[in-house]
Every structure is written in C-alpha cells, then in structure tokens.
Amino acid sequence: MKIFIAGAGGAVGRYLVPQLLAAGHTVVGSATSGSSAQRVAALGAEPVVMDGLNAESVRTAVLSAQPDVVVHQMTALSSMSGMRNFDKVFHTTNRLRTEGTDHLLAAAREAGVRRFIAQSYTGWPNARTGGPVKTETDPLDPSPIASSRKGLAAIQYVERVVPAAEGMVGIVLRYGGFYGPGNALAPGGEMWEQVKAHKIPLIGDAGGVFSFVHTEDAAGAVLAAIERGDAGVYNIVDDEPAAVSVWLPELARIIGAKPPMRVPAWLARPLAGGFVVRMMTQGRGSSNAKARRELGWTPTHPTWREGFAELAPAGPGAG
Template identity: 35%
Template structure:
C-alpha cells in the first residue's frame, strides 16, 4: 500500500519538525519550498524536494497528479519571523490571500490526484467575543474587525474549502507558536502552543483524525482543546526529546 504525503510548507517551523516524524512512521514525504536554496534542507530532513509556488496552479496540479499522494498537508504561512510588528500589516494581507487562493489551488490539485485526506493549518486566536473557553463551533471575528477582520475571513475561506473538499478534511486551529525557529522561546499570549506539539498533532491527524475542526493549544481559560485531546490522544506537553 502506498504511503505518500505531499507537505506544503515543509521548510517552515512546523514542517521541519513534522517531516522527520512522518518519515519515521514509514511515509514518503514530498516537501515543498519556493526557493532552490532550501533543497538541501529538505533532503537533510529526509523529504523529496519539490520547488513550487502554490500560486502556480497548473504546475501544482501536474506535480500532484504525478506523485498521487494519499494525504496532502497544508502548513503554508507567509508571516515575518517573530511576527515583526513593522512587517505584520502587509503580511496579514499576504497571509489571508495565501489561505484563500493558495488553499484553493492545493485542494483542486489534491482532488485531481485522487488524494483521500487533506490536513490544513489554521489558527485559534481569531474567535469573536463571547463566552469562554472557546469551542470549535464558536464564531470567528467579523470581516469588519479593524485589525484581524481580513485574517479571520482568510481562515473561514481556508476551513470551508478543506471541509467541503469531498476529501477527509481536517483543520487544526493552532495557538500562537513558540519554540525553535518561531522567534519565541516561551508562550507569548493565551492559547499558545509549542511548535513540536503542533507538529505532533498533524502527525497524528494523518491517520487518526476525523473530518472536522480542532483547537490545538495549551490549556487555559480562553480555549478548549478537549476535542483534539479526545480525538488524537494529543498532549500539549509533547516534545521531540521525549
């Protein structure tokens, strides 16, 4: 039986942890990068490098049809290192487009390739005001929100496309990332998650998750992660060194 994964965003903070985890479990991982300079990094991680921009829809579709991955994982983001405040306003717009248009291209390519499951990175810190801890069915911020409205709309677009794709669609709403290669050594806000625990949730979702949305963050009063804990037997304290 084929065990092939197409991992978009394999050179990101989560992707660099997730790739070896998947390979250790017997998966062949095709990892993407937009830069030829990162081919060596992907090879060191054990992945088959794929140099592609997710906006190259036709070429992306051709690549996935050739690979025929069982599972497609979307870990793409386009944000500055350590969420640099000076760069964030422009980056939020760019990232919202990636979630909307990039996801569309990835979903269409996965469907053309006959993939059975798609897992996508989302975020758990754009819930609208309301009773806490927030559950997955709670509403997100409106588009009219002055700072994060476009971000929330991008999240809604991504999640809708994944859940309505016709594949087994799994959305992981990560907390704010901290840990290696994120620019943050410790939690920076409520609903944070260590990058290694975030990667572990994606690894488990590859074989164990059911279609739906899951909060993936450390326990606090703002957010409930009981759904992911029960479904994945996921532990926010998991680290690679365990």
C-alpha cells in the same frame, strides 16, 4: 502512506518531516526556492520547488508526487513586527489560505488524495464575549478590528472549504501561538528578545487570554490527523490557556528579564495599534478537548510554563 507537505520547510515542518518518516511514511515536501529545498532535503523529505499561488505549479507538484495525503502548511511570515497593519503583514499568507488552498484542493482531488489537512489559527479570531476559553463550536469574532478583517476572512475560508471538500476527509488544525526553536518565541527570536529587552508591556488589565503550542506538538497533531479523525476543525493548543498578566511576567522571569511594565490601553493604542491592544486585553483562549478526544492527540509540552523554561539556555532566569 505517501505524504505531500506544502510548505515543508517552515516551523512545523522541521518537526513534522522527521515524525512522519519515523512513523514509516514517505514524504515529499514543497519549498519556494532552491535553498529552501535544500533544507527540506536535509530533513529527509524529497524536495520539490513549488509556487503555492500558481495553480499549474501546484498541480504539477502534487500530480508528480501522487500522494495519499496532502498537508497544507504554507505561510509567508518572516516577522511579527508591524502588527498595526495586520492585513498588510499577512497579505501573502491570506492569499495562500484562499487561492493556495483552492489550488491544493483541486490538485489533491485530481490525484485521488484521501485526506487533506490544512492549518489555521486560534486565539485572536475567537469572539471576545463570554467565557475565557472557546471550543470549535463557538463563534469567531463578528466585529474584528478593521485591519484584520481580511485575515479573519481567509481563516474562515479555509475552515469552510476544507471540511466540505468532496471525495476526501478534510481536516483543519487551528494552531495556538507557536513557540519553540526557530520561532519568534524562542531565544534569538523577535518576541523573546523584546521581552528580554523589557520592550513588551502589560497593556491595561492584561486580561487577554492566550493559548500556546510548541511546534513539536503542532507537528504531532498533523501526524495524528493523518492517521485518524473525521472532517472538521480542531484546536491544537496546550492544556493551560493563560492571561497575559500571567504568562508575560512568567516568561520575563524565565528569561531573566525585568518584570514587564504596565501601560494604560489608551496610551498603548496609538503606539501598538488597536489589534494588539484588543488581543492583549480582550483575547480568548481555546480548548484542546476535541483534539484529545477525536484525534487521540496529547501535547508532549502540556503547558507553556515548562515549555518556555525548556527553551531558556540554562533554565529559568538564565536567558
């Protein structure tokens, strides 16, 4: 099949393009500039420069490609700093999840696309009540921090319109927290280096639960969704949701950093912001049972434990 990847040069694209080519598919990948188009070409895809927020640019790129499947991987994140102003950091990504999704769906419909796969996110959007691990049928947070309301609304928009798309199978993949080469959570990445420098503390009871996924496994989920699965939303996470009190000290150990300090929530709130404090103390993880069952997807990095250790230059304690 011919696959059009909107945002092919991102963290998932570096794994997705080779996986698709190895599976016998033809790939056209969009980029936002000539330099990023060169990176897409180096992966083996046919590059096309496209502005995801310009309807005519999207229409021209998709109709020219005439794909069987469209994959929406467009985001605009260069840094995870400044999370006190979450919606400001995610402003363009929120637009790509709303306006960009609309442009891609319209172009895909006109091109006769059979399957449409879009990315979403799981973790902080989950409701902070009930058990520590949520499924796709559990509600999202009814009262998000004010600074993240637009971000949650954008996620809800994608998850509403894509599965309901007429004339095609619309699948939304809710990725867990990314780690892997080229990400913030990898050697040289922003979060990895902050843990190494002893700058990320345990906040309060550090009871917030996170679900992670290696970017290679996120790409594998896209490949699975191209080949099977009904319209709907799927959590793409590893097999071990874990509290911050568990995974952050283990990451520090793997890196070879000092154990994280602990600070009370009241002290962290004015420094880190309410969004970060809530995520670190009240967050809920996610189950991958539906993706395993209906997409036939299995993570090659079953848990973050061996995944983090694999990233360390010479094994645990040597980072």
